[in-house]
Amino acid sequence: MTTPYAPLVASLSLFMAIGLGACLPLDPAVGSGTAPPEAPPGAPPGTCWHRNTSPAVIQTVTDQVLVTPAVVDATGQITQPAVFRTVTRQDIVQPRRDTWLETPCPEQLTPEFTASLQRALAVRGYYRGTTTGQMDRATRIAIRRYQKETGLDSSTLSLDTARQLGLIAIAQ
Numbered sequence: 001m002t003t004p005y006a007p008l009v010a011s012l013s014l015f016m017a018i019g020l021g022a023c024l025p026l027d028p029a030v031g032s033g034t035a036p037p038e039a040p041p042g043a044p045p046g047t048c049w050h051r052n053t054s055p056a057v058i059q060t061v062t063d064q065v066l067v068t069p070a071v072v073d074a075t076g077q078i079t080q081p082a083v084f085r086t087v088t089r090q091d092i093v094q095p096r097r098d099t100w101l102e103t104p105c106p107e108q109l110t111p112e113f114t115a116s117l118q119r120a121l122a123v124r125g126y127y128r129g130t131t132t133g134q135m136d137r138a139t140r141i142a143i144r145r146y147q148k149e150t151g152l153d154s155s156t157l158s159l160d161t162a163r164q165l166g167l168i169a170i171a172q
Contacts, residue, residue, distance in 0.1 A: 040100040048105040050156045057094040063087050101152065102159040104168060113167065114139065117157065120165040121146060 039049040064084040071080035104113070111133030118139055121127035127142035140155035147154060147161050162168040 043100075048103050049100050050103045050154070050158075052099050052101055052152075052154045052156065054097050054099065054153065056092050056096040058090050059093045060088060060090050063089075101154065101156065103156060104159055104162050108168070109135065116167055117162075117165065118142075120167060 038051055039047065043049055063086075065087050066082060067085050068083040070078050070082040073079050114135050115131050115133040118127050118129070118131045118133075121139070121142040122131070124146065126146045127139065129136070129138035129142075143157050143161070144153065144155040147158065150161070152158060152161070159168065163170050
């Protein structure tokens, strides 16, 4: 027995199969919920890393391009001035670059560690918030301000910065 809704039911079934198919992982490793940590080539096992991408620096340049040269008569008098056109372009002064920085591993970033980080940054005048033990916006801003002075423009805490602040022992 067919109903007038049979084409609609068939379309809906196909739509559901396609839509729900997108929810299934094609690779079992993808659906496990744990992505492999990102690290630069040759990184020692057991270390944690962060890829810091610096944006490209672009400069806008405006030039005057000669369209028609000036017309000069036999006496050297300009009878018709030159015609120029303004051309604006953008030049990449410094390309985007990826740099890697070694970071404390996630299991080290406990609330106690973060509270110590906040106190260390506060003593040095970089953190102005209350000590919460949470890696919040104010903490990330303070990390960026502290690290920027050493040439690292990132709000992710580097392992070197953690060592400078006395939060992690220096490897022998």
